[in-house]
Amino acid sequence: MENRDIDGRSIKSDETLFAIIECLKRTNGAGVTELADRLDLAKSTVHKHLVALERHRYVVKEDGQYRLGLQFFTAGIHVRNQYEVYHAAKNRVDRLAAETNEAAWLIVHENGMGMFVYGVAHNEAFTFDSTIGTWVYLHANSAGKAILAHLPDEEVSSIIDRHGLPAQTENTITDRETLLDELAEVRDRGYAMNAQEDLRGLHAIASPVITDGRPVAAVTIAGAANRVTEERIEDDLSERLLEAVDDIELRLVYG
Template identity: 40%
Template sequence: MSEDRTDSGGEQRISSVDNVFNIVEKMQELEQCGVSELADHLDVPKSTVHIYLKTLEDLGYVINDGGRYRLSLRFLQVGGLVRHNRNGYQAARSEVDTLSRTTGEVGTLGYEENGMRVLVYRSEPVEGVSDNAPTGEYTRMHWTAVGKALLAQHTDEEVRDIVDRYGIPAATEQTITDLDELLAEMDRVREQGYSTEDEERVSGIKSVAVPIGGDDPDSENIAVSIAGPKHRFSDERIEDELLPELRNAANVIELQSRHY
């Protein structure tokens, strides 16, 4: 791990910052690890890893529990403040809760950030079943109903750019992995005004989502969804019950977000 400035694509980068976030992301993956384990995963000297971990520990972002290191809840504080400052989130929380309570399914709110779908809020009734994705989770947009609703707000050229950046990997056997098929799916989403996810992220789970404020060029690119077991998401129920509830929630969120 070098401390020098490096040039990537004509832009200046500071290697030590890259190193810190490589460590943070690997610790997130490992959940808990020792210095040697982390050094092996990163293929860097133990002494270097130890210095970074000690610094992060002193700053309060890493916890040292008898030589086993884990990320601290300081990251939750940072993420929570970022989320709290988004207008759409402030307006949407109660509506997503109502949506979940009314339908008996899991309600979620997602944002697009840097070409990825970010789960920023979820509300789950006692009988609700979904993939148990954690708040703050980043995924490829073509995997989920929320992500497809977000992706469909882009032009085909922009969709191609996102695919060039992240690829079209599969999450399940049902995931779209062909660009032409994905572009056709985007046309369908734009035409019908909603998106579906049919076991494309997790087997047995189906979801339907609508964008919020999609016609306003100044609005945040966000979407709201309902998810649950596939057997409870018949086409009839989607059309007759779930879509009206989703569209009503999206309209309320859009109106309320203008006042935050």
């Protein structure tokens, strides 16, 4: 199925290992036979990989089903903890959500894509938990645009080249020039806006966390479009957002 191994410079057996992991992630646990069928591999091959994974606790066997193990959680938390900005921002993001009574997020970026690393919704209508740990395009939401706006031009274009500008809703910016204009606006304004560009019904504003001239992350306030109106943003939310970001940047510098 996924025969994108036109490589020679990486390791095939690793690719099959990752394919197994990916498959287990999608299926939330599966048997050897099912995996072998799905990935078009011999049962014995899959089995040997699973034994290796199990020995390192990346996979657990339960009732003859294999599923991903808590070792991934350990590693994942370790990676998150390496981001100083997470520790600097966490409590302040909590406070921001409490003050505004909307959802607040911390987004970091890696390799030209964004990821939600932390979020709270004091008004807990939705299970926002499912959003944490997901990748997002930088061009299609306020946090991403806040980050892009403060990256060097050549980095922005290399990101566009690599990932393109796929549309998430009919409001997504899919044109290069339009995006660059928007980024200039964001720089002037100090914060970015998201008018249902990635999720219908959702409005959001975001501002970047900058250290040593580089945007390492962005903080977002997000909420239903009817609550997060343009005037509320101008009158109240934008100010609170910028205050929060200032606090976070300060804490990044001073322990």
